[in-house]
Amino acid sequence: MIRQASPEAxxxxxxxxxxxTDALAGTSLDAEEIxxxxxxxxxxxxxxxxxxxxxxxxxxxxxxxxxxxWVPVHRQREPTGRVPAWAEDRIPAIxxxxxxxxxxxxxxxxxxxxxxxxxxxxxxxxxxEIVRRVDPDTxxxxxxxxxxxxxxxxxxxAFVLLGPAGPIAELVGSHGPERALARTxxxxxxxxxVVGMGVTVLTGPVRWIVEPIPVQRRHGYVVALVGxxxxxxxxxxxxxxxxx
Amino acid sequence: xxxxxRENWTTQLRKGVLELAVLLxxxxxxxxxxxxxxxxxxxxxxxxxxxxxxxxxxRLKREGLVTSSLEESPEGPAxxxxxxSERGHEMLEWMETHWRDLVDALEGFGEES
Numbered sequence: 001m002i003r004q005a006s007p008e009a010x011x012x013x014x015x016x017x018x019x020x021t022d023a024l025a026g027t028s029l030d031a032e033e034i035x036x037x038x039x040x041x042x043x044x045x046x047x048x049x050x051x052x053x054x055x056x057x058x059x060x061x062x063x064x065x066x067x068x069x070w071v072p073v074h075r076q077r078e079p080t081g082r083v084p085a086w087a088e089d090r091i092p093a094i095x096x097x098x099x100x101x102x103x104x105x106x107x108x109x110x111x112x113x114x115x116x117x118x119x120x121x122x123x124x125x126x127x128x129e130i131v132r133r134v135d136p137d138t139x140x141x142x143x144x145x146x147x148x149x150x151x152x153x154x155x156x157x158a159f160v161l162l163g164p165a166g167p168i169a170e171l172v173g174s175h176g177p178e179r180a181l182a183r184t185x186x187x188x189x190x191x192x193x194v195v196g197m198g199v200t201v202l203t204g205p206v207r208w209i210v211e212p213i214p215v216q217r218r219h220g221y222v223v224a225l226v227g228x229x230x231x232x233x234x235x236x237x238x239x240x241x242x243x244x
Numbered sequence: 245x246x247x248x249x250r251e252n253w254t255t256q257l258r259k260g261v262l263e264l265a266v267l268l269x270x271x272x273x274x275x276x277x278x279x280x281x282x283x284x285x286x287x288x289x290x291x292x293x294x295x296x297x298x299x300x301x302x303r304l305k306r307e308g309l310v311t312s313s314l315e316e317s318p319e320g321p322a323x324x325x326x327x328x329s330e331r332g333h334e335m336l337e338w339m340e341t342h343w344r345d346l347v348d349a350l351e352g353f354g355e356e357s
Contacts, residue, residue, distance in 0.1 A: 029302070037277055037298045040324060044278035065295030 005046070009057035013042060019067035022216040025203040027071060034070055068214070091130060092141050098124040099144030102151075114155065120148035128211060146212060153210035161223075164191050182237035189231025196224025258291055264343060265290060266300060267328065267336040270310060274327040276317075277301065301326055309335050 005013070017035055024031040045060045046052050101123050105116035127145040165188055172183035199206050199220030207215045262284075269275060269283050277298060284292040304310040309332035317323045328336065 034298070034302065037302075037324070040276075041278050041281070041294070041298070043321070044276075063294045065293050069295045070299055 005052035005057060006054060008054035009052050012054055012057045012061065013039075016061050016064075016067060018218070019216065020070050022203060022218065023067050023071045025207070025217065027204070029071070038064065038070075091127070094123070094127040094130065095141050095144040098127050098148065102144070102148040105148070106151075117148060117152060117155075121152040124148040125211070149210070149212060153213050156210070160195060161192065162188075164188065176241070179238055179241045182234045182241060185234030186231050186238055187234070189227045189229070189234055192227025192230060193224045194227075196220045196222070196227055199223060254291075258289075262290070262292065262296070262300065263304070264336075264339050265292075266297070266304065267309065267332060267339065270326055270328045271333070271336060274325045276323040276325050280326065304332070308332075 017038060020035065020038065021031055024034065041064065042057070042060050045063075046056065049056055098120065101116070102120040105112075105120045108116055124145045124147070128149065131142060131145065165184060168187035168191070169180060169184045172180060172187060197220065199215065200217045201220075203215065203217045203220065207213075265284055265287065266280070269280055272283075275283065280301070281292070281294050281297050284290060284297060285294070301310060301312075305312060305326075308329055310326050311329050312324050312326050314322045315325050
């Protein structure tokens with residue numbers, strides 16, 4: 001039935017499979033087997049449907065649930081990395097400590113810099129890991145585990161993406177402000193291509209670092225695409241300004 | 245508030261019995277994934293979402309309670325059939341005993357009064 005499906009329906013299925021692949025990246029699960037299970041299920045569910053369009057395909061995929069569903073049930077039960085009993089019983093206390101450390105690190109940020117925030121990240125990230133393994137349906141207090149990882153993740157993303165702008169500007173030299181800006185943009189665009197492709201290859205480790213932000217492989221492609229556009233635009237402007 | 249409590253309680257209960265239901269369904273007969281999904285979704289009150297069954301089957305397989313094999317199907321391409329392993333039968337027996345004990349104990353509350 002999949003072979004007889006419309007191009008739109010096949011695209012919808014492929015997108016779902018890509019998202020499942022992304023969600024499985026970095027886990028020890030057999031992605032190939034899981035993808036085959038999904039395809040078999042779709043094949044069976046559409047059996048007897050005369051015209052398989054995008055709508056019919058989406059109905060089946062919606063009933064299967066979001067692509068992320070294929071991961072948590074497995075990951076919660078991974079036999080490795082068991083949570084010690086003392087930690088299991090003290091999740092609320094860990095969340096409160098994480099919340100306090102985060103608040104203190106933010107209050108002292110102007111004087112002490114990002115170091116205390118990294119400490120808050122370690123505590124919060126550990127708490128999130130325990131919650132994920134013990135019981136993802138935790139209470140309302142769990143929000144205290146999120147601010148530090150989110151702040152550190154966005155700070156890290158800004159540092160990785162924009163940090164090289166200064167060295168690149170120095171490297172391209174001063175040829176007038178407009179040309180320097182165009183060359184810096186081109187250089188930064190090339191850097192974003194490298195970063196984006198890095199994310200597509202190392203999706204699992206990147207996701208682990210920036211959890212709870214659900215980074216997927218396609219986000220790497222988006223960054224790389226923005227890099228291509230920026231590099232092309234910067235290069236073009238640098239050429240035009242050089243010619244004039 | 246009461247609605248939220250009911251919803252939460254039934255969700256937890258369903259989650260808890262899903263593994264038992266899968267093993268019971270596989271004791272009836274070997275089943276392919278979609279057939280098992282249909283069997284489970286037909287049980288009133290269980291409310292199984294289709295996407296939860298396959299990850300559960302894979303986990304039961306990793307734990308050695310279920311085995312799978314590709315078999316030719318007269319209706320189309322080969323199907324992956326799941327069946328209970330010997331360990332699965334033993335585990336199911338233990339789970340059933342535990343389940344009955346629990347139900348008996350809970351029903352005992354009504355009889356005492």
